[in-house]
Amino acid sequence: MGGIKPEDLTEARIMYESIIIRLACPKATQSDIEALNANIDSAEEARQSSNFTQRIQRHIEFHRILARIAGNSIMVVIMNGVLDIKVRFLQTAGPYDNTFVTSSRRRFMKHFAARNADAAVVEMEALLKRLHELYLSRLLVQQNTAAKSKVNRPVEM
Known part of the structure; x- marks a missing residue:
């Protein structure tokens, strides 16, 4: 991922998601709320069927x-760019347990549907921070595994 640090990505996501939620909350139609809830259901189905690629697609x-x-x-373009970077991080981290995402998304949707943008932002920020810690732990495990395999590799003569 070059010079992009996971911390920078999470910080940008929190910043942009907060703005987007505050803009979207008062504008959301019943159809929009239904689309978000359908997306949550679809992501949960992908999780239950262990379809990592589909799960990433649904969450994004x-x-x-x-x-x-x-x-x-402009926010759509910015968020799409941020999300494209996020997909790369997710693919690098590989499959992980995210059973907590659905419950967080459902709490988010209660706030969002009630037009409580402040509470929705708090819920989203908490989820993004929790996911950040999960991704970091996955990446550290991968780095440690790679380092150990280099140490245990026989020296060629």
Whole structure:
């Protein structure tokens, strides 16, 4: 990922998601809320069927839907760029247990549907921070495994 640190990505996501949620919350139609809830259901089905690729796609699409609801084309472009970087991190981290995401998303949706943007932002920020810690731990395990395999490799003569 070059010079992009996971901390920078999470910080950007929290910043942009907060703005997007505050823009989208008062604009969301019943159809928008239904689309977000359907996305949560679809992501949960992908998790239960252990379809990691589909699960990533569904979770990323949730954020893209929110950006579209916000109705600001610049924010959509920015968020799409941030999410494209996020997909690369997720692919690097590999499959992980994220059973807690669905319950967080459901809490988020209660706040969002009630037009409580402040509570929705707090829920999203807490989830993004928790996911950040999970990704970091996955990446550290991978780095340690790679380092151990180099140490245990026989020296060629």
